[in-house]
Amino acid sequence: MIRLARAIPGVAVGEIVRVLADDPAAANDIPAWCRMKGQEFVAADGQAFDVRRLS
Amino acid sequence: MDYTGDPAGAPAYLDAATAAPPHPVTREALLAALADGWADPSRLYAAGRRGQQLHEAATAVVAEILGVRADEVSFQPSGTAAAQAAVLGGLRGRERVGRVLVHSAIEHSAVLHAARTAEAVEVGVDRLGRLDLDAWATAVRAGGVALAGLISASHEVGTVQPVAAAAELCAEAGVPLFVDAAQTVGRAPVPPGWSLLSASAHKWGGPAGVGVLVVRKGVRWLSPYPQDDLYRPRHPGALSLPAVVAAAASLRAVTAEARSEAVRLSALVDRIRERVAATVPDVEIVGDPVERLPHLVTFSCLYVDGEALLHALDRHGFAVSSGSSCTSSTLRPSHVLEAMGVLSHGNVRVSLHRDTTEADVERFLTVLPGVVAAIRKEAGI
Incomplete structure (x- = not known):
């Protein structure tokens, strides 16, 4: 989550960051992070989670 | 650490x-009952009769506060034991109807563990933790539902559940509703319409080790445990009568406040x-x-x-x-x-x-x- 927060400012608005996480809470907490921070949760595939920067 | x-x-x-x-009343009642009410209430000598008297008085207090009949109330070894006896006995009592238990996604783990013995159908909640009543209606109307279970209010986030509305939907479908009221009893009235209810004394300021189970008249409940009377819940093994007396006395005190x-x-x-x-x-x-x-x-x-x-x-x-x-x-x-x-x-x-x-x-x-x-x-x- 901390790495995601650090990675997002490093990509352009509209680009996607892929998070690889084996934490059992990730599937719940990454979408929650997106909602709290105004970013878009795109999709999850196993332990990979795609987040699009919106702002 | x-x-x-x-x-x-x-x-x-x-x-x-x-x-x-x-609660201060818990301590007072516990100490008094340790001196006076330690004997087995099922025995026929004077000390046993005194125990029986205290047990009946404690049951009557809890029944009155919950608005039920005294013979619908039993004391259990804990809130968990009471909730599990409600679920397992409620399912067993309606085996002929089916094996499905409909429950909210936010039940206490004690209920979820018991749900694993049945065909469980989980009903979701919204972002605020409130039951999806439309999904609940669909779930309880489906065939083979033996029992439905709903927590009165979330023990983790505090959101109060629409118990009365859920109970009405259950009644229309002919499905008995079990309400886990551990966080509500002693703090607020429990809405009507349920068939089985459990509570836990240490959640209201009573002693640990006392659960309450209510099975309303006319609700088919069959003991999931080996015991004499299969149709009526009873405390498995010896009852901690002083703790039960303290639970009832403290429930009266906290309800007044x-x-x-x-x-x-x-x-x-x-x-x-x-x-x-x-x-x-x-x-x-x-x-x-x-x-x-x-x-x-x-x-x-x-x-x-x-x-x-x-x-x-x-x-x-x-x-x-x-x-x-x-x-x-x-x-x-x-x-x-x-x-x-x-x-x-x-x-x-x-x-x-x-x-x-x-x-x-x-x-x-x-x-x-x-x-x-x-x-x-x-x-x-």
Whole structure:
């Protein structure tokens, strides 16, 4: 989550960051992070989670 | 792990939803009954008859407060045992109808464990933790439903559930409803319409080790345990009569104070909800802000480890609990927070009780922002 927060400012608005996480809470907490921070949760595939920067 | 840090203020126990500190009446009644009511109530000599008398009086008090008949009430070894006896016995009583148990996604783990013995159908909740009544209606109307289970109010986030509406839907479908009322009994009235109910004395300020199970007349319940009377719940093994007497006496005491305490604690919870949101960055206050228990508030902090937060607050003299995965025995995030789709890490549940003062809450609100900031700083945020 901390790495995601650090990675997002490093990509352009509209680009996607892929998070690889084996934490059992990730599937719940990454979408929650997106909602709290105004970013878009795109999709999850196993332990990979795609987040699009919106702002 | 032992911490010897200076708590910098009087310790404040803020985990009443796990176990409320015993009400003064609990102690008095327990000591009196230890002297007077230790004999087995089923025996026919004078000491046994005295025990029987105390048992009947305690049952009558609980029945009156819950608005049920005395012969519908039994005492159980714990709230967990009562909830599981309700679920297992309720399912067994309606085996001929089917094996399906409909339950909300936010039931206590005691109920979820019992649900694994049946064909469980889970009904979701919204972001605030409130039952999806449309999905509930569909689920209870389906064939083969033996029993439905709904918690009266979430023990993790405080959101009060639409028990009366859910009960009506169950009644229309001819399905008995079990309500786990552990967080409600002693604090607020339980809405009507249910068939089975469980409660737990240490949640209202009674002693630990006393659960209450109510099975209404006309509800088919079959004991899941080997015992003489298969059709009526009874305490498995010897009853701790002094604890039962203390449970009933304290329930009467807390019920008498419930309305004024609810007003006082609810205002303190509002203060926590507002101030935490204003003073801690990147925090999510979870649960319904209005339709909630009077004494409980939960929030989650981004970029904070729940266990680290718990220990740091403990060092400052605050006892709170957490639904974050690192603090649970299963290493899974709380199923309640997951069902709501709210942040599960950095989670703290604060639950107040009659000994909680405004000063306790103020000190907590003063200390918390610095504690969260320190953990984030350590993590490099």
